[in-house]
Amino acid sequence: MSEANPIENFFFKDKEKIVTGTRVNTIIRGSMKRYLDRRGFLEINPVVISPISDPLNHPVDDPTIDYYGHRYRLTKSMIFHKQLALVHFDKIYSFSPNIRIEPLDRKSTGRHLAEFTQLDLEVKGADRRAVMALAEGMINDSIARVMRYIDGDKLNPDLRKYPRPFRSVKYLEALEEYGEDFEAKMSAEARDPFWIIDIPLQQREFYDREKDDETGILMDMDLIYPHGYGEAISGGEREFEFERILSRIIKKGQRQEDYALLLEASRKGISPSAGFGIGIERFVRFLTGSKNISEVVLFPKEIGKYVL
Numbered sequence: 001m002s003e004a005n006p007i008e009n010f011f012f013k014d015k016e017k018i019v020t021g022t023r024v025n026t027i028i029r030g031s032m033k034r035y036l037d038r039r040g041f042l043e044i045n046p047v048v049i050s051p052i053s054d055p056l057n058h059p060v061d062d063p064t065i066d067y068y069g070h071r072y073r074l075t076k077s078m079i080f081h082k083q084l085a086l087v088h089f090d091k092i093y094s095f096s097p098n099i100r101i102e103p104l105d106r107k108s109t110g111r112h113l114a115e116f117t118q119l120d121l122e123v124k125g126a127d128r129r130a131v132m133a134l135a136e137g138m139i140n141d142s143i144a145r146v147m148r149y150i151d152g153d154k155l156n157p158d159l160r161k162y163p164r165p166f167r168s169v170k171y172l173e174a175l176e177e178y179g180e181d182f183e184a185k186m187s188a189e190a191r192d193p194f195w196i197i198d199i200p201l202q203q204r205e206f207y208d209r210e211k212d213d214e215t216g217i218l219m220d221m222d223l224i225y226p227h228g229y230g231e232a233i234s235g236g237e238r239e240f241e242f243e244r245i246l247s248r249i250i251k252k253g254q255r256q257e258d259y260a261l262l263l264e265a266s267r268k269g270i271s272p273s274a275g276f277g278i279g280i281e282r283f284v285r286f287l288t289g290s291k292n293i294s295e296v297v298l299f300p301k302e303i304g305k306y307v308l
Contacts (some may be wrong), residue, residue: 006308014237014295017288020154021296024146024284029095031142032119039134041091041121047081048097052261054079055254057205060171062069074099077277079207080262082122083238084184086271093121095280107303110292111282115301122275128219128237131274132195135223135233139193139283146287156289158227166223167194171203183224183231190226197221206248208236221276229286235276242266 033043049065054077063074078096085092096118106112123131140161146158174182174196183196199208201216208220220236239245245266249256256263281300285293294300299308 004306006306009305010039010299010308012295016154017290017295018298020150021284021288021290022298024150024287024296025280027146027149028142028283028287029119029280031145032093032138035059035141036091036093038305039091041093042089044085044089044092044094045093046075046096047078048075049073050075050081051079052259053077053260055205056251057203059103060212063099063101066165076100077118077155078120079205079277080259081274082120082275083207083240083262083270084126084265086122086273087265090124091121095120096120096277102303104304109230109307111285112303113281113293113297113301114303116282117280118277119280120275120277122238124271124273126237128197128221128274131276132168132221132223132234133165135235135276135278136162136193137167139232139278140164142289154288155286156227159287159289162192166192168197168221169194171196172198183222184228187224187226187230188228190224192226193232194224194226195221196224201248201251206245206252206254207238209239210244210248216289219274223276223278225282225286232282232286233276233278235274237274238272240266240272 049067051070051072053075054072056076064071075098077098078094082092098116098118099114101114102112109235143159143161174186178185198217199220200211201218204218204220208218211217211219218236222231223233224230225232237246242263246263249259281293281297284296288296290296294302301307
C-alpha cells in the first residue's frame with residue numbers, strides 16, 4: 001500500500017473499527033446535545049473562517065484565505081465567538097470543526113489530527129467549578145449511553161461511569177512530583193479521569209482569567225483521560241475586561257491588531273463566563289480503547305500524511 005495514495009489509505013482501513021467509531025461518534029453527539037439542551041443551552045452554528053481565531057500556546061501553521069480582500073483565518077477554536085455569543089445568550093454550545101496544522105513531531109502521539117471537531121460550550125456568569133461539574137456529568141451520561149448501545153467487546157475494557165467529583169491536581173504540584181512530562185505519566189497510571197488546574201500564564205493563551213490572589217496563575221483546567229489516553233478537555237474562566245485582555249495580549253507577545261475586534265467588543269462590554277472544549281474524536285478513541293485516533297475516524301487528516 002502506497003503511503004502517498006489517499007484512495008488506498010481509505011479503502012484499506014479496518015472496516016469494523018471505522019463502523020464502530022462512527023456509531024460511537026453518533027451516540028455521543030446525540031447524548032451531549034440532549035444533555036445540554038435539557039439544561040437550557042442553545043446550539044449555535046460553527047464558525048469556519050474569521051478574522052480572529054485562537055492563537056494557541058504551541059506552534060502551528062496559521063492557514064488563511066482571501067475573503068473579499070481581507071485576510072481570514074481557518075478556525076483553530078471558537079473561543080472568541082463563544083464569548084461574543086453571550087451578548088445574546090446565557091448558555092451556548094457548538095460542534096465546531098477545527099483546523100490545526102500541527103508540527104510533525106505530533107504525528108506519533110495517536111491523539112492528534114489536523115482536522116477535528118470540538119464540542120465547544122460557554123456559560124455566562126459561570127465559574128470554573130460549575131463547568132467542570134457540567135463536563136463530568138456530560139461525560140458519564142455519554143459513557144452510559146455508549147455502553148448501552150455498543151457491544152462491550154468493541155469498547156475500552158476499562159470503561160465505566162466514574163465517581164464524581166473527579167480529582168483535581170494543581171499544575172505546579174504535578175510538575176514538582178512528576179517532572180516535565182507529568183501529564184503523560186499521570187495519565188498512564190490513572191484509573192479515573194482527573195483535572196489539572198491552576199495552570200501558569202506562560203503555559204496558556206491570553207484569554208483564560210488570571211487569578212486575583214495569585215499572579216501568573218490562571219483559573220483554567222484540563223481534563224485528562226486515564227490509562228494513557230491523555231488530554232480530553234481544555235477550558236476555564238475567561239478574561240472579559242478590556243484592560244486585562246490588553247495586558248494579557250501584551251504579556252503573551254501577541255499583536256494587538258490581530259485581536260482588534262475582541263478588544264473593541266470588550267470596550268463595549270462582554271460578560272464574565274467560563275467554558276471548555278472537548279475533542280469528539282479523542283473521546284471516541286478513549287471509548288473504543290483504540291491505540292490511534294485515525295483508526296476510528298472515516299477520513300482522518302493524519303499529521304504529515306497525504307490523505308482524503
